[in-house]
Amino acid sequence: MQPVRWGVLGAAKFALTHMARAINEADGAVFAALATSDVSRADAFRAFAPAIRVFADYDALLADPEIDAVFIPLPNHLHVEWTLKALAAGKHVLCEKPVAMRAEEIDTLIAARDARGLLAAEAFMIVHHPQWQRARDLIAEGAIGRVAHVDAAFSYDNRADPGNIRNRPETGGGGIRDIGVYTYGSVRFATGAEPMMESLAARIVRENGVDTWAQVTGDMKGPAGRFTYSAMTSMRLFPRQEVTFQGSEGMLRVAPAPFNAGTHDIAQIELHRPGQVVTIERFPAVRQYKLQVEAFCRSVRQGTAYPCPLEFSRGTQAMIDRVFAVAGDIPTPEGMRSA
Numbered sequence: 001m002q003p004v005r006w007g008v009l010g011a012a013k014f015a016l017t018h019m020a021r022a023i024n025e026a027d028g029a030v031f032a033a034l035a036t037s038d039v040s041r042a043d044a045f046r047a048f049a050p051a052i053r054v055f056a057d058y059d060a061l062l063a064d065p066e067i068d069a070v071f072i073p074l075p076n077h078l079h080v081e082w083t084l085k086a087l088a089a090g091k092h093v094l095c096e097k098p099v100a101m102r103a104e105e106i107d108t109l110i111a112a113r114d115a116r117g118l119l120a121a122e123a124f125m126i127v128h129h130p131q132w133q134r135a136r137d138l139i140a141e142g143a144i145g146r147v148a149h150v151d152a153a154f155s156y157d158n159r160a161d162p163g164n165i166r167n168r169p170e171t172g173g174g175g176i177r178d179i180g181v182y183t184y185g186s187v188r189f190a191t192g193a194e195p196m197m198e199s200l201a202a203r204i205v206r207e208n209g210v211d212t213w214a215q216v217t218g219d220m221k222g223p224a225g226r227f228t229y230s231a232m233t234s235m236r237l238f239p240r241q242e243v244t245f246q247g248s249e250g251m252l253r254v255a256p257a258p259f260n261a262g263t264h265d266i267a268q269i270e271l272h273r274p275g276q277v278v279t280i281e282r283f284p285a286v287r288q289y290k291l292q293v294e295a296f297c298r299s300v301r302q303g304t305a306y307p308c309p310l311e312f313s314r315g316t317q318a319m320i321d322r323v324f325a326v327a328g329d330i331p332t333p334e335g336m337r338s339a
Helices: 013-025 039-046 058-062 076-088 103-116 130-141 175-191 288-302 310-326
Strands: 004-009 029-035 053-055 069-072 092-095 120-122 147-157 201-207 210-222 225-234 236-247 251-254 268-273 277-282 327-329
Touching: 004 013, 004 058, 004 288, 013 029, 013 039, 013 069, 013 288, 029 058, 029 288, 053 058, 058 076, 069 076, 076 092, 076 103, 092 288, 103 120, 103 310, 120 310, 130 175, 130 236, 130 251, 130 268, 147 175, 175 210, 175 225, 175 236, 175 310, 201 310, 210 236, 310 327
Parallel strands: 004 029, 004 069, 029 053, 069 092, 092 120, 147 225, 201 327
Antiparallel strands: 147 236, 201 210, 210 225, 236 251, 251 268, 268 277
């Protein structure tokens, strides 16, 4: 398979620590170029990919005929703009989540993707991880009976970094856009269910124009029926990651690292069955970002179906849009207030 030659638009910390390295190490991929307005930031990337070419602006990289695909780790509010520019330049696109700020913007991306005959997708890496594929299979097989309720939680604390783009409304910050993508999207992926939009209720704590805590409740409905749902996201609490599927005949727990597997903690799933029988499966050596790049490259070169198409991402974004529409603001609890 001819390798896919990748360019990265922006020298973001996330690109440096995760995605650029994954591209550099993935089978079927070549990390070929980086675009950054501060070329001195390229030195850290050259430390592991010395042959990359460095461009001083994004348009110059997009104009390079030797680049097949780009990864976009820019702030949220720039994702749609640069995805459209990359598609117009004939590049395949993998864009950091959330790929858009509203669901209707994803319709524009789908139309541009189809018109150009290219692959464009949101970098929702967890669907490539075997812990989530295994969770989905166990639920489909009826290992916990009928799903009756799902709890999801994702929190971290970045109150000490007010300049972080997640704490800034003008860059599309906030916890829901940053990590609600996971607490909502993971459940949709594992169960095949969609939220019953009219049932959703939400409470939000805001600080400086961004949501720093949110609680969402409602119903979801999928192939096996209807179940209740509850999710919490926060940028002001002690780090926690967990998704629990409560069934009629068992329970499936994806923890302690359902989302940042291998970084926050080890990836594992727990299957709880009657008689206090607990089966634990661990996935210690899996690198989900590398798997994501390899899946993208196979889709580009071999035409295989990509596990997370824009249509799936649109469903999660529609849920996010609904949460913002129905949310009621509440006072900031004492323990979540910034100093």
